[in-house]
Structure formats: structure tokens, C-alpha cells
Amino acid sequence: MGDHSHGSPENSGTVAKADDVAQDRFPDPGLPPHRPRLADRDPRAAKRHERQVALLFTISIIGTLFFFVAYFVLGRLGEMSFAELRVQNAALGLGTAFAMLGIGVGIVHWAKTLMPDHELMEMRHEIRSEEDRQDAVEIVDTVLEESGIKRRPLIRNTLIGAIALAPIPAIFMFRDLDRTGNTAHQMIDSLRHTMWDKGIRLTRDPSGTPIKASDVQIGSAFHVVPEGINETENPLNEKAKAVVLLMRMDPAEMQISEGREDWNVDGIVAYSKICTHVGCPIALYEQHTHHLLCPCHQSTFDLTQECKVIFGPAGHALPQLPITVDSEGYLVAQSDFHEPVGPSYWERG
Amino acid sequence: MTTTNEYQATTSTGRIANFVDSRVGASAIVKEFGRKIFPDHWSFMFGEVAMYTFVLLLLSGTFLTFFFDPSMAHVVYDGSYVPMKGIGMSTAMSSTMEISFDVRGGLFMRQVHHWSALLFVASLSVHMLRVFFTGAFRRPRELNWVVGGVLLIMGLAAGFTGYSLPDDLLSGNGLRIIDGVMKALPIVGTYLSMFFFGGEFPGEHVIPRLYSLHIMIVPAVIILLIVIHLFMVVTHKHTQYPGPGRTNDNVVGFPVGPVYAAKAGGFFFIVFGIVAFIAGLFQINPVWNYGPYDPSPVSAGTQPDWYIGFVDGALRLMPGVLGNFSFEWHIPFPWGTNTLVLSVLLPALVPAGALFAVMFAWPWIERWVTKDNREHHLLDRPRNAPFRTAMGVAGVIFYSVMWAAASSDLIATHFHVALNDVTYWLRALFFIGPILGFWLTRRICLSLQRKDREIVLHGREAGIIQMSPEGGFSEKHEEIDVYKRYLLTNFVDRQYIPAEPDAAGHVSRKEKRRAMISKFFFEDRVAPVTPSELEAAHAAHGHHEVEGDKQDSIEK
Numbered sequence: 001m002g003d004h005s006h007g008s009p010e011n012s013g014t015v016a017k018a019d020d021v022a023q024d025r026f027p028d029p030g031l032p033p034h035r036p037r038l039a040d041r042d043p044r045a046a047k048r049h050e051r052q053v054a055l056l057f058t059i060s061i062i063g064t065l066f067f068f069v070a071y072f073v074l075g076r077l078g079e080m081s082f083a084e085l086r087v088q089n090a091a092l093g094l095g096t097a098f099a100m101l102g103i104g105v106g107i108v109h110w111a112k113t114l115m116p117d118h119e120l121m122e123m124r125h126e127i128r129s130e131e132d133r134q135d136a137v138e139i140v141d142t143v144l145e146e147s148g149i150k151r152r153p154l155i156r157n158t159l160i161g162a163i164a165l166a167p168i169p170a171i172f173m174f175r176d177l178d179r180t181g182n183t184a185h186q187m188i189d190s191l192r193h194t195m196w197d198k199g200i201r202l203t204r205d206p207s208g209t210p211i212k213a214s215d216v217q218i219g220s221a222f223h224v225v226p227e228g229i230n231e232t233e234n235p236l237n238e239k240a241k242a243v244v245l246l247m248r249m250d251p252a253e254m255q256i257s258e259g260r261e262d263w264n265v266d267g268i269v270a271y272s273k274i275c276t277h278v279g280c281p282i283a284l285y286e287q288h289t290h291h292l293l294c295p296c297h298q299s300t301f302d303l304t305q306e307c308k309v310i311f312g313p314a315g316h317a318l319p320q321l322p323i324t325v326d327s328e329g330y331l332v333a334q335s336d337f338h339e340p341v342g343p344s345y346w347e348r349g
Numbered sequence: 350m351t352t353t354n355e356y357q358a359t360t361s362t363g364r365i366a367n368f369v370d371s372r373v374g375a376s377a378i379v380k381e382f383g384r385k386i387f388p389d390h391w392s393f394m395f396g397e398v399a400m401y402t403f404v405l406l407l408l409s410g411t412f413l414t415f416f417f418d419p420s421m422a423h424v425v426y427d428g429s430y431v432p433m434k435g436i437g438m439s440t441a442m443s444s445t446m447e448i449s450f451d452v453r454g455g456l457f458m459r460q461v462h463h464w465s466a467l468l469f470v471a472s473l474s475v476h477m478l479r480v481f482f483t484g485a486f487r488r489p490r491e492l493n494w495v496v497g498g499v500l501l502i503m504g505l506a507a508g509f510t511g512y513s514l515p516d517d518l519l520s521g522n523g524l525r526i527i528d529g530v531m532k533a534l535p536i537v538g539t540y541l542s543m544f545f546f547g548g549e550f551p552g553e554h555v556i557p558r559l560y561s562l563h564i565m566i567v568p569a570v571i572i573l574l575i576v577i578h579l580f581m582v583v584t585h586k587h588t589q590y591p592g593p594g595r596t597n598d599n600v601v602g603f604p605v606g607p608v609y610a611a612k613a614g615g616f617f618f619i620v621f622g623i624v625a626f627i628a629g630l631f632q633i634n635p636v637w638n639y640g641p642y643d644p645s646p647v648s649a650g651t652q653p654d655w656y657i658g659f660v661d662g663a664l665r666l667m668p669g670v671l672g673n674f675s676f677e678w679h680i681p682f683p684w685g686t687n688t689l690v691l692s693v694l695l696p697a698l699v700p701a702g703a704l705f706a707v708m709f710a711w712p713w714i715e716r717w718v719t720k721d722n723r724e725h726h727l728l729d730r731p732r733n734a735p736f737r738t739a740m741g742v743a744g745v746i747f748y749s750v751m752w753a754a755a756s757s758d759l760i761a762t763h764f765h766v767a768l769n770d771v772t773y774w775l776r777a778l779f780f781i782g783p784i785l786g787f788w789l790t791r792r793i794c795l796s797l798q799r800k801d802r803e804i805v806l807h808g809r810e811a812g813i814i815q816m817s818p819e820g821g822f823s824e825k826h827e828e829i830d831v832y833k834r835y836l837l838t839n840f841v842d843r844q845y846i847p848a849e850p851d852a853a854g855h856v857s858r859k860e861k862r863r864a865m866i867s868k869f870f871f872e873d874r875v876a877p878v879t880p881s882e883l884e885a886a887h888a889a890h891g892h893h894e895v896e897g898d899k900q901d902s903i904e905k
Binding site: 024025026027028029030031032071075080082085086088089090091092093094096097098099100101102103104105106107108110111112115116117119120121122123124127174177178179180182184187188190191205206223225234236237239240241243273274277278279280281283284295296297298299309311312313314315316342343344345346347348349 | 384619769
């Protein structure tokens with residue numbers, strides 16, 4: 001489609017353009033005739049527009065002044081009620097809105113009514129001329145030739161090797177983004193353990209009071225953390241793994257798998273509260289269906305079937321915490337969870 | 350250089366201008382840009398909205414940095430918001446509370462910042478839709494389309510890193526989800542999560558790290574990309590809509606000085622004004638209602654910021670187990686069993702990845718299928734590119750189904766339907782919706798093109814009812830003027846290109862595939878009216894030629 005013999009300063013003909021294909025087409029009639037606006041013909045209309053623009057700019061000035069009123073008169077530092085704060089916030093917003101809209105609408109109104117509205121035309125130029133391309137190729141060739149990089153492969157190859165290696169230390173420097181100082185093995189291992197251990201009491205979240213088996217009625221649910229969690233070095237990290245939901249139901253309704261027979265106390269069961277999907281806390285317990293629902297992505301777990309997934313994106317059941325009662329009648333853990341809590345990961349197995 | 354006839358300014362302004370000009374060569378810049386022509390159309394504003402909201406983000410964000418402290422050190426809140434007094438929280442949360450309640454206008458600035466961020470990503474998205482549906486990404490603008498796509502991704506990155514900074518309950522749960530998604534990545538996932546959080550989730554390091562990304566790295570990249578984007582716009586000159594007098598070789602519009610500068614400059618203040626209005630009257634992200642982050646509580650009905658919704662929705666749509674089949678695959682290796690968490694990996698990576706991959710590759714896909722490597726400076730009216738418009742709508746529906754899924758719980762509670770049913774319907778729509786959308790859109794485009802043909806051939810309805818001597822009523826049709834006719838008949842008529850042999854006379858399999866797609870896209874088409882057709886229509890009183898002579902129009 002290129003045609004070198006019909007070049008012009010704007011168009012050398014080397015790049016095909018969408019218009020070039022001649023067809024049985026209607027001819028381009030050119031731009032429609034300009035229709036004058038009211039202000040172009042009537043000086044009184046022009047004067048009216050001028051006043052409107054000035055009025056809009058004045059509104060902007062008033063808006064700015066109103067902002068200061070909102071800032072100093074409506075705002076008393078440090079002793080505002082929430083309602084007062086809201087009023088001040090709305091006033092600051094309205095002041096700024098009028099200050100800005102006055103200017104913006106004014107200028108646009110000015111441009112649309114009083115500035116010339118004749119459309120002008122400009123020719124496009126070629127993005128790259130063939131002449132430039134040839135010159136550039138010549139320059140690149142000269143540069144390569146003078147550097148000698150093609151003639152001296154030893155230099156080139158060792159340079160490539162050096163440049164490939166040099167950034168690697170910069171990547172390795174990020175190793176200590178992990179601030180625990182753990183080895184790779186310890187990092188993986190840390191996900192397998194929580195604070196729970198033999199004899200640790202189940203306590204209410206957030207009050208920290210221990211729970212007696214007799215406190216737990218059928219149908220009730222407790223949000224539970226291990227005793228002493230606030231004395232640990234980083235309570236939030238511990239909590240992110242150790243939070244537990246405690247519920248009681250009729251033992252006749254429970255399906256219990258082999259090896260878990262003594263993990264409950266008369267129908268009182270404890271399950272990890274961290275969703276096995278991506279880790280949100282499972283906050284919703286529906287008593288009459290015995291379903292646990294994660295509010296983030298709606299994974300649903302059936303308490304009667306040891307928290308098996310019955311709906312939603314979670315891939316495996318909630319881990320169960322084996323519990324028993326101590327000599328004073330308080331609920332305690334028998335051990336840690338038997339599997340990692342929370343979302344799945346490559347090394348989980 | 351001779352000084353004998355150097356220009357001497359007479360006014361003081363002139364002297365200052367001349368001083369600068371003679372040292373930096375500003376005259377050449379004024380000459381280049383002072384009367385540069387920009388085409389005018391309302392749909393060209395979306396890019397401007399994006400740029401202006403970004404300026405607002407820089408302004409309000411700078412203000413916020415003067416007061417915000419990104420530390421995760423534990424403090425007990427003692428500010429003026431009474432219900433929170435005495436509650437332990439991180440310094441980041443506490444200083445967010447301080448900005449809201451103890452810095453005058455601080456809450457306003459927070460709300461300006463958050464609303465601008467939502468609007469920034471929204472206007473970027475709508476701008477990209479405009480560019481897509483009008484075909485503005487075609488040669489020579491393919492690379493600028495890619496730059497725009499990267500800008501959208503950086504917009505998401507900016508939003509995500511900023512969203513988490515207050516360290517409140519809602520954003521903390523967002524981070525928890527990110528942690529879960531990271532851990533699902535095979536081999537590197539667990540380490541990546543440990544490196545990101547500086548140890549186990551949530552740790553005490555992630556907020557300062559997000560902060561340096563949010564206020565330094567991400568905005569620097571965005572500014573760089575905006576500069577490249579605008580530089581290319583100047584190099585290419587702006588595209589324009591088709592119409593009389595507008596050709597592929599010219600630009601018709603208003604000069605920068607004064608009209609375009611006034612409109613575009615004024616528009617900044619309008620955007621600012623509207624954002625200020627919203628920020629003043631509509632509360633957003635009330636962290637004092639959520640409280641500080643705690644891994645245990647979460648409120649029902651939580652929603653991410655809108656632009657993250659489609660990924661969150663995809664996570665919700667994916668079934669984790671089907672019957673007894675779990676999408677967590679346990680793969681036995683000689684050293685032990687590893688877990689491939691497909692229930693998280695598939696929805697988190699595949700839909701978003703496919704969407705962006707097709708989006709980035711589309712200019713090249715279209716060029717390959719249509720064999721059209723010409724420069725295009727005239728935009729398509731969407732109806733005149735039915736295949737592309739239909740593909741775009743299919744993509745929008747694909748995105749919207751996932752987006753709707755992010756609110757599946759709210760849909761269920763608001764419309765009193767079962768949550769599970771909402772999910773099942775959306776799962777079905779995820780696959781069927783884009784196909785239906787493609788088909789329907791293409792039919793609508795073809796119908797609109799036929800309507801255009803009818804208007805050209807029969808004229809427009811004049812609204813005048815005539816009674817014939819026989820007593821029959823008919824509506825009078827008036828011929829349209831040459832300008833309107835040119836608009837309706839002048840478009841690129843894309844046609845099916847059968848597989849062509851290469852230089853060796855061999856038809857490659859790739860070429861056959863191309864021909865198949867080309868046939869799928871262009872088999873059904875409506876050709877523009879030609880002058881000879883119009884003449885024939887006039888000769889036959891213009892009553893039977895709406896479809897055109899099929900044979901004739903396809904041969905051409």
C-alpha cells in the first residue's frame with residue numbers, strides 16, 4: 001500500500017493510512033458551516049454572559065470566605081462533639097465546593113459563550129520519517145562499531161555475565177524482611193503451632209475470664225482465647241492463630257469420627273475461629289442449623305459434621321481443639337490443634 | 350551569536366518573560382503548544398478526570414502525611430473521640446483518629462483523599478472503556494494503551510496500599526485476606542507472606558512498609574507513567590470522532606489558547622468542587638466505628654473498596670469443595686506431601702489475569718485478525734465495529750458478575766433471597782453472561798447499522814403525515830443533509846479475510862486459525878451505503894434497498 005512517489009511534507013506515503021483505500025464513497029463535504037451563537041450576534045447577550053461569569057467568580061469568593069467561617073467559627077479544637085464535627089466537615093466541604101465550582105463553571109461558561117467557537121484544522125505529521133530512520137540506523141551502527149562490542153566477544157560475554165550477577169545481592173538483601181530471625185524451616189514450622197497446650201484454660205474474649213463447663217448452655221457460643229494471651233510478646237500474632245469458637249449442642253446430633261471421641265465435654269466443642277479459606281474470623285453461628293458462616297466469603301461449615309465445608313470457597317474443615325475440664329471444673333485444652341489452623345499453604349501437606 | 354539586533358522588551362512583564370525566554374527557549378514551546386489543536390468531545394473528559402483526581406490525591410495526601418504516623422507500636426487512645434478512650438490500638442490507628450477528630454479539616458482531607466481515590470480508579474476504568482470501544486488503541490497508539498493499562502494496575506496498587514494504612518478492623522481483615530492469598534501461592538507463598546509481614550501475620554512491620562510504597566514508590570511510578578502517557582498523546586496528536594471535514598490526516602478542534610486551556614483548566618476546578626462536595630456531605634471509611642484491628646471480630650456485610658471487588662467476588666464464587674472433591678490438592682512428593690490450594694489460586698489469579706492479558710494483547714489480536722496495520726486517527730462509532738463492541742461488552746459482563754459477587758451477601762439480605770442461590774446464579778452467569786452479552790451486543794450493533802442505512806436511503810422521518818388521493822396515510826421522509834450522510838456512510842467496512850497462503854504457497858495453521866476468528870467476527874456485517882446504491886434507491890423510490898444488494902456490497 002505504500003507509495004513512495006507521491007510524498008508530501010506531511011505524508012511521505014510510506015505508512016498506510018485508513019483513508020487511503022479509494023472506494024465507491026460519498027465525498028467529504030468538509031466542515032459544516034459555523035452557526036453563530038447568540039452572543040456572537042447580540043452584544044447585549046454577550047454582556048449578559050459576561051455578568052454571569054463574574055457572578056460565578058463572586059460565588060467562588062463567597063465560598064472561600066465561608067470556608068474560613070467553617071474553619072474558625074464552627075471548629076473549636078479538642079472539645080467538639082461528633083455532631084459538631086459533622087457540621088463543620090459539611091461546611092468545609094460546601095465552602096470548598098462553591099469556591100472551586102465558582103471558578104470552574106465560570107471559566108468554562110466564559111470559554112463556551114464568549115471565546116471564539118470556530119473549529120480550526122491542523123494537519124497531522126508523520127510519527128517517524130524514513131529519512132530519520134536511516135540516519136538513526138547509521139548512528140547506531142557507528143556507535144556499535146566504535147565501541148567494538150561486536151568485534152570483541154570476550155568483553156561482551158564477560159560484561160553480560162557480570163551484569164547478570166550484579167543485581168542478585170540486591171535481591172538477597174531482602175532476606176531480613178522477615179524480622180523474626182527464623183530459619184526457613186522454623187518459618188514453616190511456626191505455622192503448625194499455636195499457644196494452646198495441655199492444661200491451658202479457655203477464657204472469654206476479650207474479658208479473659210475462664211469458662212466453666214456448666215456456663216455453656218446448649219445453643220450458646222463463646223469467643224475464646226487461651227489464658228494469658230495478653231502477657232505474650234505479641235498478643236495479636238498469637239490471637240490470629242489461637243482464637244476459638246466454643247459451642248454446645250446435643251451429643252446425639254454430633255457425628256464423631258474415630259479418635260475424636262473424648263475431644264468434647266458433654267457436647268461442648270471447640271473449633272478454630274480462623275477460616276480455612278483465607279483466614280477471616282468466622283463470626284456467625286446459626287443455632288438451629290448448627291452452621292458456622294464466614295462473613296468475608298460465605299464459607300459455611302456444619303458443626304454436626306465436625307465443621308465440614310458444606311458451602312463456599314473453603315477447602316477443608318475447621319480444625320478442632322481437643323478440650324476437657326480441670327479439677328476446678330474449668331474448660332482446658334488437652335493439647336494444641338492437631339493440624340495447622342487458618343488458610344492452606346504449600347507446605348501444609 | 351550577534352547582539353546587534355537583540356530584542357529589547359519595553360514593559361517589566363516583557364523584560365521578565367524575555368529574560369526567561371532567552372535562557373530556556375520558551376518561545377519554541379509557546380509556538381508548538383500555544384495554538385495546538387485538540388478535538389473536543391465529552392467522552393475525552395474521562396482521562397482528564399483521572400489526571401485531576403490524581404492531582405487532588407497528591408494535594409490531600411501531602412497534607413495527611415504531615416499528621417499520620419505509620420508506626421504499629423501499641424498505644425492507648427486518649428484523643429477527643431470519647432467512645433474510644435482507653436482502647437489499645439496501633440499508633441497508625443491512633444494518628445488516623447487524631448487526624449479525624451483533633452486536626453481541623455483533617456476529616457475533610459481524609460474524605461477528599463478517599464473519595465478522590467475511588468474516583469481516580471473509576472475514571473481510569475471508564476477512560477479505558479472509551480478508548481477500547483472507539484478503537485483509539487489502534488496503530489500508532491498500541492503502546493499508549495499498554496501504558497494506560499499499567500496505570501490502571503498502579504491505581505489499584507495505590508488504592509490497596511493506602512486502604513490498609515489506618516490499621517482499622519476493616520482494612521486489617523483485608524490484609525488478612527491478602528495473607529491467605531499469598532500463602533496459597535505454591536513453593537514461595539509462605540515465605541512471601543513472612544517477608545511481607547516481617548514474620549507471622551499481622552506482626553508489627555507491615556503498615557510502615559505499605560506506607561513507603563504508598564507515598565513514595567507507587568505515586569512516583571504513576572507520575573512517570575502519566576508523563577510518558579501525555580508525551581505520547583502529544584506525539585500522536587489526539588484522535589477524533591469521524592464526521593464531515595475530519596479525516597485521518599487532520600485534527601479538527603479548538604486551539605489550546607484560549608479555548609481548550611480554559612475548558613480543561615476550568616474542568617479541574619469543577620472536579621475539585623464536586624469531590625469537595627461529596628467529601629463534605631458523604632461519610633467514607635469511618636474507622637472510629639470499626640475500631641482497631643483485632644484478628645477475632647469481624648462485622649457482617651463488609652465490603653472492600655469498589656475496585657478490589659471483582660477479585661473478592663471471584664474468591665466468593667469459587668467452590669472450595671464439590672461433593673467429596675476438594676480443590677485443595679495434596680500432591681505426594683518424595684520428600685512429603687505438598688498442598689496446591691486451587692480453591693484460592695484459581696479465583697485470585699486466573700480471572701483477573703485473563704482480563705488484563707486480553708486487554709493488553711487486544712490491539713495486537715485485532716491487528717492480526719483484521720490484517721489492518723494502517724494508522725488510525727479517526728475513531729470508530731462503536732456500532733460500526735460490532736465484533737469489538739461485543740467483545741468489550743462480554744469483558745464488562747465478565748467483570749461485573751465477579752463484582753456483583755463481592756456483594757452476594759448484601760444482595761441476599763436486601764432482596765430477601767437465599768445467599769446460596771445468589772451464588773449459584775452468579776456462578777452460572779460467570780460462564781453464560783459474557784456469551785449472551787457478546788451475542789446480544791453484536792445483534793444490537795448490526796441493527797443500529799441497518800437503521801443508519803435506512804436513514805441514508807429513505808431519509809429521516811419528517812413527522813408529517815400525508816394522505817394520498819386514494820385515502821392512504823403515509824409519513825413523509827426527508828432526505829438528510831450531506832454532512833449527516835457523510836457521517837453515516839463513512840466508516841471502515843471490515844470484512845472476512847479468508848486464509849491466505851504465505852510466500853511459499855503454504856497456508857499455515859496459524860493463518861487458518863486467524864481466518865476462523867475473522868469469519869466468526871465478520872461473517873455478519875452491514876456495509877455502508879454507497880452513492881450508487883443511493884442512486885438506485887432514489888430511482889426505485891427508495892423502498893426496497895435497506896439491506897443493500899448483498900452480493901454487491903460484499904464483493905466490494
